[in-house]
Amino acid sequence: MTRYTRNELEISRLIGGRIEGLKEYAPEPLEETAKRLGLPQGQLIKLDANENPYGPTRHTLEALARYASYHRYPDPISRRLRQAIGEYLHIDPAFILVGNGSDELIDLILRLFHPDSQGRGISEVIDCPPTFGMYAFYGTTNDMRVLSLPRDEQFQIDVKAIETLCQRDPRPRILFLASPNNPDGQPLPEEILERILRLPLIVVLDEAYVEFSGGSRANWVPERENLIVLRTFSKWAGLAGLRVGYGIFPQKLIKALWKLKSPYNVNGVAQAAALATLEDLANAQATVEKIVDERERLLVKLREISYLQVYPSAANFVLCRVRGISIQHLRNAMEARGILLRYFDRPELKDCVRITVGTPMQDEAVLVVLRALEKEAK
Numbered sequence: 001m002t003r004y005t006r007n008e009l010e011i012s013r014l015i016g017g018r019i020e021g022l023k024e025y026a027p028e029p030l031e032e033t034a035k036r037l038g039l040p041q042g043q044l045i046k047l048d049a050n051e052n053p054y055g056p057t058r059h060t061l062e063a064l065a066r067y068a069s070y071h072r073y074p075d076p077i078s079r080r081l082r083q084a085i086g087e088y089l090h091i092d093p094a095f096i097l098v099g100n101g102s103d104e105l106i107d108l109i110l111r112l113f114h115p116d117s118q119g120r121g122i123s124e125v126i127d128c129p130p131t132f133g134m135y136a137f138y139g140t141t142n143d144m145r146v147l148s149l150p151r152d153e154q155f156q157i158d159v160k161a162i163e164t165l166c167q168r169d170p171r172p173r174i175l176f177l178a179s180p181n182n183p184d185g186q187p188l189p190e191e192i193l194e195r196i197l198r199l200p201l202i203v204v205l206d207e208a209y210v211e212f213s214g215g216s217r218a219n220w221v222p223e224r225e226n227l228i229v230l231r232t233f234s235k236w237a238g239l240a241g242l243r244v245g246y247g248i249f250p251q252k253l254i255k256a257l258w259k260l261k262s263p264y265n266v267n268g269v270a271q272a273a274a275l276a277t278l279e280d281l282a283n284a285q286a287t288v289e290k291i292v293d294e295r296e297r298l299l300v301k302l303r304e305i306s307y308l309q310v311y312p313s314a315a316n317f318v319l320c321r322v323r324g325i326s327i328q329h330l331r332n333a334m335e336a337r338g339i340l341l342r343y344f345d346r347p348e349l350k351d352c353v354r355i356t357v358g359t360p361m362q363d364e365a366v367l368v369v370l371r372a373l374e375k376e377a378k
């Protein structure tokens with residue numbers, strides 16, 4: 001056995017190689033953006049992260065104001081919240097596990113299947129980009145091989161390629177699919193999901209935006225051994241800052257996940273806020289309806305702009321491809337007015353901009369800038 005003295009220990013060489021290619025996730029803080037743009041922070045129109053512009057319901061805010069258990073550890077198994085989610089989805093709470101945002105659950109699922117020292121487990125993840133970046137990120141941080149099977153130009157997944165891969169080499173893998181998908185906003189057709197579920201795959205269906213589209217498959221889980229559905233309170237419920245997500249898991253998996261998760265992964269304030277949202281469901285859903293109506297209005301108005309190719313969306317954002325003016329020019333024009341949108345550096349999303357559906361006033365500000373640029377488009 002090698003013995004090291006302290007001086008010989010090269011700490012940086014002890015860190016796993018998988019970290020080397022990663023970048024820190026550190027978006028510019030809003031104060032910094034405001035400073036960079038020379039605008040007061042309150043003047044920024046933040047439509048870059050698919051957040052809910054209305055925030056939580058009044059009942060939820062009141063529940064937060066009344067919260068009095070800061071000095072107590074939270075319920076590690078979120079009993080009351082899981083009960084309420086079960087009623088919301090008409091699913092037995094025994095299938096539900098709550099996490100610190102659905103991000104935590106993506107990581108937890110991968111940790112669950114990560115191969116052990118005898119090689120038992122799953123070593124490959126299938127990612128279908130362009131999609132939510134955290135699937136590939138957590139695949140990498142968990143030392144799994146991430147196989148990339150890209151979508152076509154209309155953002156449809158390549159089912160044939162997935163089937164061929166599974167036929168050629170039928171080792172079990174984990175496949176992540178978002179429905180509606182981020183960044184394009186299109187849902188996964190039911191027949192495609194049926195086909196995929198027949199393969200030797202653990203399918204993680206991420207329904208972060210499903211409240212804006214309808215058509216959840218959460219209630220398929222009790223009937224399928226290889227389907228996991230992820231949901232979140234970040235988008236429809238306006239609780240992105242509190243980090244509450246949940247998963248609906250087959251029984252064989254959830255029993256193992258309970259053992260693996262950190263004891264107090266969901267803090268007490270977050271549990272109280274999510275619970276209050278479900279107690280006030282009619283008002284929370286009224287906000288969702290407002291956003292859906294506004295999305296439809298925005299889609300119509302965006303389609304009137306000649307240099308935009310507007311993709312259909314069933315989520316709370318719209319993806320557009322910009323043709324005839326440079327995306328940097330569009331970005332500069334937006335930022336000059338304090339409007340923050342999401343731009344991409346992936347080649348498949350070159351010249352694309354994703355606009356979160358805001359309030360009618362915020363969206364009107366976006367449309368004013370887009371229309372003003374119309375004269376410059378070639």
Ligand SMILES: Cc1ncc(COP(=O)(O)O)c(C=O)c1O
Pocket residue numbers: 049050100101102103104132178181182206208231232233234240243244245
């Ligand atoms: C498809 C998708 N899944 C999950 C998340 C993250 O959800 P949470 O805030 O619950 O971690 C996002 C956030 O942008 C997303 O786009």
